Amino acid sequence: MRGRFITFEGIEGVGKSTQIARAAAWLRARGCEPVVTREPGGTPLAEQLRRIVLDPQDGPLAPSTELLLIFAARADHVATVIRPALRRGRWVLCDRFTDATLAYQGGGSGMNEAWIRQLARIAHPRLEPDLTLLLDAEPALALARLAGRGGRADRFESEDAAFFGRVRQRYLALAAAEPGRVRVIDAAQGEGQVADAIAAVIDAALAVSG
Numbered sequence: 001m002r003g004r005f006i007t008f009e010g011i012e013g014v015g016k017s018t019q020i021a022r023a024a025a026w027l028r029a030r031g032c033e034p035v036v037t038r039e040p041g042g043t044p045l046a047e048q049l050r051r052i053v054l055d056p057q058d059g060p061l062a063p064s065t066e067l068l069l070i071f072a073a074r075a076d077h078v079a080t081v082i083r084p085a086l087r088r089g090r091w092v093l094c095d096r097f098t099d100a101t102l103a104y105q106g107g108g109s110g111m112n113e114a115w116i117r118q119l120a121r122i123a124h125p126r127l128e129p130d131l132t133l134l135l136d137a138e139p140a141l142a143l144a145r146l147a148g149r150g151g152r153a154d155r156f157e158s159e160d161a162a163f164f165g166r167v168r169q170r171y172l173a174l175a176a177a178e179p180g181r182v183r184v185i186d187a188a189q190g191e192g193q194v195a196d197a198i199a200a201v202i203d204a205a206l207a208v209s210g
């Protein structure tokens, strides 16, 4: 049987990496060994493209350049990691996917949404996540968590709260448009509560325990 494709979305600092690790552990405890991966990235080529997108050495990328690099990375990731894993029956947990492009490049940066959806058809024809966990919280909370995490702020992290506000609203609009696939999780809760909420949604949607 084909595996399940689960994506984690939300603005920076909301807890995606934290929760994907917890969801992977929860699945492992139930005898399911998931493939855990991230975007942009997940393959050697895509990780190189990630470095360019997050930290362009020669000045800011034009929005169209950034968009095409993200989808080039995604096409490689889908073809060489995600689809083969799903065909082998593995569950794939992915930190961001095309919803992030719709939210950031579409909602945040104002790129044409129809073009983004066309590129998605090229990069991953007939493949959409079975389930998307949208971790939702106020940008101010997420930015405070990022400050707590420390480390160098990459280019996106130095964008202002208004940008993250637009990204958040687009994410919520995506959830409203596809409520069956995209589930909104209140990410302002404590880490354990968020993990429990995610486990309950995965179990209800994909019947892990049954």
Ligand SMILES: Nc1ncnc2c1ncn2[C@@H]1O[C@H](COP(=O)(O)OP(=O)(O)OP(=O)(O)O)[C@@H](O)[C@H]1O
Pocket (backbone or CB within 6 Å): 010, 011, 012, 013, 014, 015, 016, 017, 018, 019, 145, 146, 148, 149, 187, 188, 189, 190, 191, 192, 194
């Ligand atoms: N529910 C929570 N309550 C408080 N702090 C949290 C919670 N979840 C995560 N954190 C902390 O907030 C910081 C950001 O979390 P994390 O790195 O998981 O976010 P992220 O969504 O993956 O961010 P990015 O988009 O930058 O990768 C970390 O220091 C993490 O330990």
Ligand SMILES: [Mg+2]
Pocket (backbone or CB within 6 Å): 016, 017, 018, 095
């Ligand atoms: Mg992360």
